[in-house]
Amino acid sequence: GQQLNQSPQSMFIQEGEDVSMNCTSSSIFNTWLWYKQEPGEGPVLLIALYKAGELTSNGRLTAQFGITRKDSFLNISASIPSDVGIYFCAGRGNAGNMLTFGGGTRLMVKP
């Protein structure tokens, strides 16, 4: 089946720093989605990408759909303590409507 490799697995940064995380796949995806999950909660959609090369921002968050359709990155600028959580990439390919998730990036921000 399709697999997503997400890196890094965890990051511990200082408040105000920029953050970058990415996902790669051996197969092509038609949609990339980035979610944030906090403890005891469900994943909350941050950004959705539908076209290769697409670059989309949501406040301090920016994500891009790689032109090869096999990768995506998420950047967070000027991190703040409330950015703490686990960030998941998810891709949807040709095999049905379901999403394949990366393993997550755990972000910790030191005030």
Next chain:
Amino acid sequence: NAGVMQNPRHLVRRRGQEARLRCSPMKGHSHVYWYRQLPEEGLKFMVYLQKENIIDESGMPKERFSAEFPKEGPSILRIQQVVRGDSAAYFCASSPVEPGTTIYFGEGSWLTVV
């Protein structure tokens, strides 16, 4: 997460009992997905349903697990004869009928098997 309703949020079952998890999709959504998340891991696809149809159950264990999405009422994920390894967070998600649209998640049901 607004709109996808799951209940119960927390469920404790003894080994051998049955667990039933319910999901009401967002208004206007006719596609429902169930995912399982083990502690410290990502979400794993289990099953994809439309009203009265199972579209893809390739991620669901062959035994003890079943899912339905009836014409009326919520989608149900049923786990029979639960074992400790079934302890996990179970997330439901929904999307509209159009392909390629965004999928929204509920807040999850945390199953603990004791």
